[in-house]
Structures are given as structure tokens and as C-alpha cells.
Amino acid sequence: MVDYALRFLIGGLVVSLFAVVGDVLRPLRPKSFAGLFGAAPSVALATLGLAFSKHGGDYVAIEGRSMILGSIALAAYSFVVCQLLIRAEWSALKATLAALAVWLVAAIGLKQFLIG
Incomplete structure (x- = not known):
């Protein structure tokens, strides 16, 4: 339970920090990056x-690699959803359900191919 509270507090602090950095850099960055600093993976x-404090560097390396592979699978899922919504004009429910198969294949495929 304490771990969840710490994740919540640390995640909230990091999101707040990135939001402040985003506001400070607002005049320097284009609108396309509007949510970049506020959407940082703070909970991760x-x-x-x-x-790292509980299990050490080897464990964190595996966790970090898994997060990277998961983000690649999420990018593939997001791309397919966008294509189905815009080009095929599917409903949101239909597009997201269909793209779940893409996410699953990408996630499992990346794990098998890169990790073994």
C-alpha cells in the first residue's frame, strides 16, 4: 500500500514539474508539442x-525494456486506430477493438523476437 502512495506522490510531483517546464518553454516550442511535457511517463x-531501490539495476533494466517494447506496441495500435477512424471511417468502438489484435501481435512478437 505504501508503494502505491509513493508512486502516486512521485508521479504527481514529476507531472507537475514537467507541466511547469512546459509552461516556461511555451514561447519556444511549436503548438504540436503542446502536451509533450505534461504527458511525461511520470508513473513509470x-x-x-x-x-531500483527494492530490486536493483538488473530488475529495472528488464522493466525498462518491457516499457519500451510496450510503447512500440502502443504506437502500432494508435497508428492502426487512426487509420481505421480516418480512412476507413469506422466507429471508435469498432476501430479500437480491431486494433487490439494489432497491439497483441506487436507486443507478443516484439517480446519473442527481442527477448526470446
Whole structure:
């Protein structure tokens, strides 16, 4: 229970920090990057920090690699959803359900191919 509270607090602090950085850099960055600093993976960073303190660097390396592979699978899923919504004009429910298969194949395929 304490781990969840720490993740919540650390994640909230990191999100707040990135939001402040985003506001300070607002005049310097284009609108396309509007949510970049506010959408930082703060909970993942908090989780990795806690995992490092409990389990060490080897465990965190595996967790970090898994997060990277998961983000690649999510990018593939997001791309397919966008294509189905815009080009095929599917409903949101139909597009997201169909793209789940892409996410699953990408996630399992990346794990098998890169990790073994």
C-alpha cells in the first residue's frame, strides 16, 4: 500500500514539474508539442525508481525494456486506430477493438523476437 502512495506522490510531483517546464518553454516550442511535457511517463519513472531501490539495476533494466517494447506496441495500435477512424471511417468502438489484435501481435512478437 505504501508503494502505491509513493508512486502516486512521485508521479504527481514529476507531472507537475514537467507541466511547469512546459509552461516556461511555451514561447519556444511549436503548438504540436503542446502536451509533450505534461504527458511525461511520470508513473513509470516513479515505478522504476522504487523498483531500483527494492530490486536493483538488473530488475529495472528488464522493466525498462518491457516499457519500451510496450510503447512500440502502443504506437502500432494508435497508428492502426487512426487509420481505421480516418480512412476507413469506422466507429471508435469498432476501430479500437480491431486494433487490439494489432497491439497483441506487436507486443507478443516484439517480446519473442527481442527477448526470446
